[in-house]
Every structure is written in C-alpha cells, then in structure tokens.
Amino acid sequence: MNQMVINVTNCVFTWSIVVLAAGGYFITLKRIGERWMFWIVLATGWACMAVFETLLASGIQISRVQITTIWLTSYLLVMASLLLLFLKFIQIKARR
Numbered sequence: 450m451n452q453m454v455i456n457v458t459n460c461v462f463t464w465s466i467v468v469l470a471a472g473g474y475f476i477t478l479k480r481i482g483e484r485w486m487f488w489i490v491l492a493t494g495w496a497c498m499a500v501f502e503t504l505l506a507s508g509i510q511i512s513r514v515q516i517t518t519i520w521l522t523s524y525l526l527v528m529a530s531l532l533l534l535f536l537k538f539i540q541i542k543a544r545r
Contacts, residue, residue, distance in 0.1 A: 456506040463499035467492050488535040494526030 474488035501519040504511055511519075 460502040463495055463502050466495045469501055487530050491530035494523050495525040497523040
C-alpha cells in the first residue's frame, strides 16, 4: 500500500479519536455533571500523535529526534489518562 495512503488514514483515525475524546468529555459533563481529566489528557495525547500524522501526510520531513519525542509524549499522555481513569473508578467505588 502507498505510504501516503497509510499516513492519511492514520491522520484521519487519530483526529477522529481526538474528537471522540472531546465528545466524551462534554457528554460526561452533561450527564454526570463532573469534569473528568481523563478525557482531556486522552485527547491531548492523541492530538500529539494527530499533529505528527498530519505533518507526515502533508509531506513535511521530521527528524528522528522529533518523531521519538512526539511518540513518547503521546504514549505517556495516553498511559497517564488510563491511570486517571482507574483512579476515577476507584474514587467512584469508594463513594458507594
């Protein structure tokens, strides 16, 4: 498969996850009335990857150090969001 098609597909996929995470934040806020930081950190992590994929899809060359930094930042933010989600579930369980 053409590398450009792969980059555009990844770009669309990552931006879709950012939009879904932002939507999850607003739905959680509307239905439960709480602001879950999980959604914000998750959207930020995927947005880092989405910016990277957008740069690749547009043909901009990026150095290996920048690629590693963006991937690492994205990975750490997504893992931090999962930690926040688990902590939120523990907090909800403790209230019962």
